Every structure is written in C-alpha cells, then in structure tokens.
Amino acid sequence: MGKVALVGKITHVPSxxxxxxxxxxxxxxxxxxxxxxxxxxxxxxxxVDTIVVFDTHWLVNATYHLNCAEHWQGTYTSNELPHFISNMGYAIPGNPALGQLLAKVANEHGVEILAHHATTLQPEYGTLVPMRYMNADQHFKAVSVSALCTSHYLNDSARLGWAMRKAVEDHYDGTVAFLASGSLSHRFAQNGLAPEFAFKVWSPFLQHLDDEVVRMWKAGEWNDFCEMLPEYAAKGHGEGFMHDTAMMLGVLGWSEYTGQAEIVTPYFGASGTGQINALFPVLPVSGAAIPQPVASRADGFSTVATRL
Structure with missing residues (x-):
C-alpha cells in the first residue's frame, strides 16, 4: 500500500x-x-508526506519509544550544549496515525515499543535540528523514534527498522522517509579543547575508522559492515551506541541490502566527532537477513549484536 521512498544517515550538529x-x-x-x-x-x-527520525538524542532506559504527537511547538535550549543551541523556535506537524501503526507492527514483530500520541513530550535536537532545515515550511509531518538506547540490543533495533518498513509498505496509505540522525564516530573533544577541534575529528584512529566505513558504504559492503557494527559502535564511540544506524539498516534489509551510499554532504569533523549526510537507495529485499528477537539473557550477547 505505502512506500518507503528515501532512507538516509544525517548529521544534526548544533553548530x-x-x-x-x-x-x-x-x-x-x-x-x-x-x-x-x-x-x-x-x-x-x-x-514524501512524513519523515520518521531515529533520534540519537532521545535517551531511553527501557522499551523503545515513539513520539507521534499531533503537533510540536515551542522554544528549545539544549541542556547538553546551551551555548550552541539557545532559544531556538520550532513548529512541526506530527502524524499520530502513522506512529501508532509503526508501533503496532513492531510489537507484532517481537520488538516492544510504545507510541505516545497524547503527550506533552517534545522532540530532542536530533529531530529538531534536521526539521529546522528540511521542514521550515512544515510541508512534512514527522515522527520521532528513540535511538539513544542504553539497555537494548542492536539486532532488536535492526528488527525495529524492518518492522517499520513493513508497516508502511503493507498498511500505510502514503509515502515515508526514514532518517538516522546521528554521527559516525562520536568522541567529543576533551573539555578545554573544543575550539581547537571545532572542525576536526578527535584522533587519527577514529578518522581512519570512519573513512573506511564511508568507503564500505559507497562500495555496498553491507554484510561486512553489519558484522562489524557492534565493535564499531563501541570502539568508535558511536552516538546513541549506533542504534539509529541499526534501525536504518533494518529499513534497508540489513546484510541482505546491496545498495551503495550517495554522499550528499561529504564527511566532516565537528567538535571531535565525525559527521555526514548520506542517502541509500531503497531496494526490494525479502528481509530474510533480519535478526530474530533476542530473548532475555544475562550475558547481554547475541550472535548478531551485543548490548553495549
């Protein structure tokens, strides 16, 4: 019925x-x-009528969550970086019907998620910054998904992304874009050194690691990338533990995906972190590679990903 028309990995740097x-x-x-x-x-x-944002600034400690309020409006100051984002106004239309549909199908696929449509909860800046530049005219509706997940498995996040694609394609009457809002490496410059690293990545190791990942994305080496994602997220200081990236890859088909990244904004350094705007063609996939739900295990490990 519906269509997933565009998938991307995007920056939201407050600069x-x-x-x-x-x-x-x-x-x-x-x-x-x-x-x-x-x-x-x-x-x-x-x-596209609705943009779904996997927001690595929305921290959650249990369950996945989805904000699909009818409308968001207010003035935002970042508690993390108030000297970067202060008194930023926003107004964004939501999509409660789509949000509840996404949650319903994700739960049916074995990933526990709650949709919040009647709520005073406002989006975090992983959603607000992209919407400022992509949606100043309020042309699009938006749905925000928690992607700073402290007690979650990366393979469950991949399954969540796939379930959301199925929800759109099988049940939604409309066209949707999915955006993973988060960095590549995310090691902030040490306190006192931020100005020096305003346009740089924290270390040569992280720079080379990110460069190799971008090369893999452009070459379509997804099987290798999916296998290395848990270690990359850990050693690369992945923002939100890279749950946004796992969700995005779930939408695309995980390791079954064969597309190649198109770089819209070339990789750049910001306050020590590695950033990019990249798009990925949406291709037909069976979903056969999508990992199964993870049963509760005390050791926190699975064959596909690890709890970080």
Missing part, C-alpha cells in the same frame, strides 16, 4: 544553528545545512 547567527561561526556549517535542504527537496520530489 548548524550557530552557523545562522552573526559571529565567528556564521556560515561555517552551510554545507551541512545545504545537504539537509537537498534531502528535503528530494523528499518533496518523491511525494
């Missing part, structure tokens, strides 16, 4: 907001902002 403001950082993240605007242009061209 994008600083880039708008008069001062020494003005204009310095225009490439990332332009990347978001290009993704929005393509979404409009493809007829």
């Amino acid at each position: 994008m907001y600083l880039s708008e403001i008069d001062g020494p950082r003005k204009g310095t993240r225009q490439d990332a902002i332009d990347g978001h605007k290009e993704i929005a242009r393509r979404c409009k061209e493809l007829g």
